[in-house]
Amino acid sequence: MADAQFGAAGALPRADLDDVELYHPHSWLTKYVFSQDAKIIAVQYSCTALAIGLVALVLSWLVRLQLGFPGVASFIGPKEYYQFITMHGMIMVIYLLTALFLGGFGNYLIPLMLGARDMVFPYVNMLSYWIYLLAVLVLVASFFVPGGPTGAGWTLYPPQAILAGTPGQEWGIVLMLVSLILFIIGFTMGGVNYVVTVLQARAPGMTLMRMPLTIWGIFTATVLALLAFPALFVGAVMMLLDRLLGTSFFMPAIVEAGQRLAYGGGSPILFQHLFWFFGHPEVYIVALPAFGIVSDLISTHARKNIFGYRMMVWAIVAIGALSFVVWAHHMYVSGMNPYFGFFFATTTLVIAIPTAIKVYNWVLTLWRGDIHLTLPMLFALAFIVTFLNGGLTGLFLGNVVVDVPLSDTLFVVAHFHMVMGVAPILVIFGGLYHWYPKVTGRMLDERLGQLHFWATFLGAYAIFFPMHYLGLMGVPRRYFDIEGLGFVTPSVATLNAFISIVAFLVGAAQIVFLVNLARSRTHGAPAGGNPWRATTLEWQTPETPPAHGNWGRTLPVVYRWPYDYSVPGADRDFVPQNQPGLTRAEAGAAS
Amino acid sequence: MALVLVLIALGSIAFHLLSPWWWTPIASNWDYIDTTLIITFWITGIAFAAIVLFVAYCVFRFRHRPGQQAAYEPESRRLEAWLIGLTALGVAAMLAPGLIVWGQFVRVPSHATEIEIVAQQWRWSFRLPGADKRLGAADIRHVSDENPLGLDPQDAAARDDVVVDGGDLHLPVGHPVKVLLRSIDVVHNFYVPEFRAKMDMIPGMITYFWFTPTRTGAFDALCNEVCGVSHYAMRGRVVVDAEPEYRTWLDQQKTFAQLASGPAGIRHAARLRADRGR
Ligand code: HEM
Ligand SMILES: [Cu+2]
Ligand SMILES: [Cu+2]
Numbered sequence: 001m002a003d004a005q006f007g008a009a010g011a012l013p014r015a016d017l018d019d020v021e022l023y024h025p026h027s028w029l030t031k032y033v034f035s036q037d038a039k040i041i042a043v044q045y046s047c048t049a050l051a052i053g054l055v056a057l058v059l060s061w062l063v064r065l066q067l068g069f070p071g072v073a074s075f076i077g078p079k080e081y082y083q084f085i086t087m088h089g090m091i092m093v094i095y096l097l098t099a100l101f102l103g104g105f106g107n108y109l110i111p112l113m114l115g116a117r118d119m120v121f122p123y124v125n126m127l128s129y130w131i132y133l134l135a136v137l138v139l140v141a142s143f144f145v146p147g148g149p150t151g152a153g154w155t156l157y158p159p160q161a162i163l164a165g166t167p168g169q170e171w172g173i174v175l176m177l178v179s180l181i182l183f184i185i186g187f188t189m190g191g192v193n194y195v196v197t198v199l200q201a202r203a204p205g206m207t208l209m210r211m212p213l214t215i216w217g218i219f220t221a222t223v224l225a226l227l228a229f230p231a232l233f234v235g236a237v238m239m240l241l242d243r244l245l246g247t248s249f250f251m252p253a254i255v256e257a258g259q260r261l262a263y264g265g266g267s268p269i270l271f272q273h274l275f276w277f278f279g280h281p282e283v284y285i286v287a288l289p290a291f292g293i294v295s296d297l298i299s300t301h302a303r304k305n306i307f308g309y310r311m312m313v314w315a316i317v318a319i320g321a322l323s324f325v326v327w328a329h330h331m332y333v334s335g336m337n338p339y340f341g342f343f344f345a346t347t348t349l350v351i352a353i354p355t356a357i358k359v360y361n362w363v364l365t366l367w368r369g370d371i372h373l374t375l376p377m378l379f380a381l382a383f384i385v386t387f388l389n390g391g392l393t394g395l396f397l398g399n400v401v402v403d404v405p406l407s408d409t410l411f412v413v414a415h416f417h418m419v420m421g422v423a424p425i426l427v428i429f430g431g432l433y434h435w436y437p438k439v440t441g442r443m444l445d446e447r448l449g450q451l452h453f454w455a456t457f458l459g460a461y462a463i464f465f466p467m468h469y470l471g472l473m474g475v476p477r478r479y480f481d482i483e484g485l486g487f488v489t490p491s492v493a494t495l496n497a498f499i500s501i502v503a504f505l506v507g508a509a510q511i512v513f514l515v516n517l518a519r520s521r522t523h524g525a526p527a528g529g530n531p532w533r534a535t536t537l538e539w540q541t542p543e544t545p546p547a548h549g550n551w552g553r554t555l556p557v558v559y560r561w562p563y564d565y566s567v568p569g570a571d572r573d574f575v576p577q578n579q580p581g582l583t584r585a586e587a588g589a590a591s
Numbered sequence: 592m593a594l595v596l597v598l599i600a601l602g603s604i605a606f607h608l609l610s611p612w613w614w615t616p617i618a619s620n621w622d623y624i625d626t627t628l629i630i631t632f633w634i635t636g637i638a639f640a641a642i643v644l645f646v647a648y649c650v651f652r653f654r655h656r657p658g659q660q661a662a663y664e665p666e667s668r669r670l671e672a673w674l675i676g677l678t679a680l681g682v683a684a685m686l687a688p689g690l691i692v693w694g695q696f697v698r699v700p701s702h703a704t705e706i707e708i709v710a711q712q713w714r715w716s717f718r719l720p721g722a723d724k725r726l727g728a729a730d731i732r733h734v735s736d737e738n739p740l741g742l743d744p745q746d747a748a749a750r751d752d753v754v755v756d757g758g759d760l761h762l763p764v765g766h767p768v769k770v771l772l773r774s775i776d777v778v779h780n781f782y783v784p785e786f787r788a789k790m791d792m793i794p795g796m797i798t799y800f801w802f803t804p805t806r807t808g809a810f811d812a813l814c815n816e817v818c819g820v821s822h823y824a825m826r827g828r829v830v831v832d833a834e835p836e837y838r839t840w841l842d843q844q845k846t847f848a849q850l851a852s853g854p855a856g857i858r859h860a861a862r863l864r865a866d867r868g869r
Binding site: 078079082151152153155157159160163165166167252253254255256257258260266267268269302303304305307308309310311333334335338339341342345346349350352353356357359360363364366367368369370371372373378381384385388389392393395396399400401402404405407408409458461465466469470472473474476478479480481482484485486487489491492495563565566567568573 | 592595596599603606607610611612613614615621623624627628631634635638639642643645646649650653654655659660661662663664665666667670671674675678679682685686689690692693694696697711712713731732734736741772775776777778780782784785787788789790791792793794795796798809810811813815816817818819820821822823824826
């Protein structure tokens with residue numbers, strides 16, 4: 001392949017070349033930088049997301065420093081504090097989790113797991129990454145402009161987000177909105193690709209109901225994102241107009257610090273509806289890929305088929321659909337018509353049913369399995385615990401009247417960190433330990449991995465579990481300082497200090513992980529093509545790491561669902577999806 | 592791992608039972624909310640412990656040993672139907688009381704007294720009805736340093752309203768109050784944890800909630816919706832008095848008419864300007 005030569009500029013390629021040869025890159029730059037190979041784009045997305053995620057991690061340290069040891073860091077005043085939590089939250093949700101699950105795992109796994117050569121529109125896919133990078137750079141730039149980044153909270157509620165009482169009103173909020181707009185444009189280019197690829201480019205025999213749940217999760221999440229991000233997009237554009245041109249989409253008549261502002265007639269609550277119409281599905285944009293990936297991790301490492309595959313698929317689709325009719329559960333105390341509460345509490349609690357099914361089916365997959373406590377499996381088990389915990393506290397917050405005392409307290413912070421912070425991150429780690437050998441051909445170091453796992457899992461649980469009880473007491477979120485609140489008992493300070501110390505340790509454990517990622521690329525044990533003895537197609541590639549085009553000359557043909565583990569009568573405890581018979585001998589005879 | 596999972600399940604329950612961090616003693620009629628919360632704790636707590644312990648059992652019992660093979664068992668309709676039924680039951684047991692209590696929350700008793708809380712960066716003001724027992728008109732157009740709440744000077748119903756600007760809010764114990772909420776700049780939220788109830792205040796809108804104070808005492812109020820750089824310092828205080836003390840306090844307060852014309856109004860305006868200069 002490598003020696004394929006092309007004629008002089010303008011000449012047609014030789015006719016005897018395979019189609020496949022025509023699109024291989026021909027220079028280092030097009031191969032590794034402006035690459036159109038989904039696998040390279042996936043690595044680019046992942047590295048960028050992890051890099052900016054590191055910034056968010058450091059910010060969380062600074063926030064915890066202030067909360068655990070108020071006043072110790074003299075450079076953190078209220079202004080900085082609000083800037084730090086805002087940037088921390090926004091980066092974690094959008095620029096780390098969304099980008100990593102869809103841009104990272106999505107790009108890598110969709111073509112490989114479906115037996116495709118690449119995404120359907122590789123050029124647009126490349127653009128998607130570069131626009132994402134631009135969005136990240138604009139976001140980072142906001143740290144260096146006069147006034148600093150916005151401190152409006154990641155929810156960016158107007159009017160305060162664009163008024164002078166909030167940090168970063170000069171430039172920060174403008175750059176934040178521009179960055180979000182860019183992110184959405186970039187994401188849409190990738191998202192269209194993922195959807196079309198799943199629908200159009202599956203290998204022969206790969207019916208929809210033979211797709212691994214990872215793909216179902218990523219696919220549904222992408223559809224959700226394509227429908228939800230536009231709401232944020234228009235919200236961001238309108239707020240930008242309010243800020244820069246003085247329109248009043250979200251701005252009623254306001255007297256700020258004694259001055260009557262020129263705004264009038266707009267609706268602050270309209271923005272909240274737009275934001276949460278995006279914001280709630282966003283939770284599932286992060287959660288559904290995690291659901292899918294964790295299903296595959298559990299099945300592979302417990303050597304057992306996922307329990308109730310069809311139910312799992314329907315649960316993903318049902319959750320995806322329902323997630324568009326629950327958004328106002330974030331707005332129970334927003335001042336919207338309180339009668340909405342009846343409807344949104346009901347839809348929200350109904351969503352618990354398909355979600356619970358998923359948990360049951362993961363657990364039942366373990367039942368009578370052959371459980372290998374590999375690192376991916378450990379992370380998957382930790383996911384079950386944290387997700388279960390966070391999901392159950394969601395029943396408090398979704399049940400409108402219970403939310404009234406708890407909303408905007410640390411209970412909410414604890415809940416959403418458990419369910420959409422810790423749980424998906426654990427899956428990301430599990431996924432990285434699982435697929436790293438395919439990406440690099442080498443295993444990640446087991447000892448560093450164990451250290452990373454135990455510190456992260458136990459640490460994160462110790463940070464966020466007790467935090468619920470502070471919220472129950474009424475300790476508010478987004479408070480630079482809780483000094484002087486009469487109902488806060490003195491022992492709260494002790495707990496806050498404890499939480500902060502654990503947070504520093506958990507953060508340090510992530511450094512261990514990054515070292516592991518970097519070191520194992522050259523020093524890891526060689527992995528071979530299928531170290532986990534898994535059935536799905538990405539483990540059956542002719543080369544590891546897979547070459548451009550993934551499959552060599554012929555595409556794989558799919559004969560079975562992805563969960564044929566421990567099938568009675570098979571010669572191994574797994575039957576790859578592209579193996580026609582139960583045993584290799586049978587398969588050989590058939591072909 | 593199995594052991595750790597058991598410890599997590601039991602440790603979480605132990606923490607729940609033994610830790611000193613719990614809700615504040617209630618001071619309003621919303622003990623229904625606390626009851627619903629407790630029901631939710633029971634149901635979710637049982638689910639949590641049951642599932643985590645089950646996982647722990649599986650991890651221990653079905654851990655990999657040489658020669659072991661997993662069972663092949665794609666699905667079981669019956670089991671899934673059972674689990675769905677059970678979950679739906681649990682959900683209904685939480686939702687039903689939740690919605691009933693919400694029904695009480697949105698329906699304000701007709702004899703509730705209307706009072707008003709007005710928010711601005713980063714302070715609270717309060718308004719109580721005057722002798723006519725109702726609150727007069729207000730509009731952001733009237734807001735000025737002398738008239739921080741923007742009451743309508745032409746409206747007789749507004750002129751006799753009691754305005755508390757910069758002091759504590761007092762309420763008589765045992766009387767339901769409907770709290771009308773206004774903001775003149777950004778979104779705020781008035782929250783007293785002991786009362787359990789809260790609501791955002793939105794510029795350009797009037798929102799509300801209601802409650803009945805059930806015990807006397809002084810309670811800290813806080814802003815519970817991020818509203819700018821001094822959000823965390825936007826505190827207040829509500830004092831619940833027995834009827835006689837409440838009367839005494841009320842008699843000392845000034846009406847809008849008195850404030851607007853008297854020296855107090857002028858002094859207040861000067862103080863506001865000075866505050867801003869800092
Ligand atoms: C070691 C890990 C983490 C720690 C210690 C941490 C800590 C914190 C703290 C202390 C706050 C501010 C709470 C407040 O006063 O309001 C916060 C806010 C937030 N965090 Fe994290 N966090 C971590 C990871 C994550 C992850 C993985 C996510 C991804 C979903 C996330 C999303 C958020 C969001 C959305 C906010 C709200 C920001 C706002 O109020 O505007 N965090 N975090
Ligand atoms: Cu939601
Ligand atoms: Cu406020």
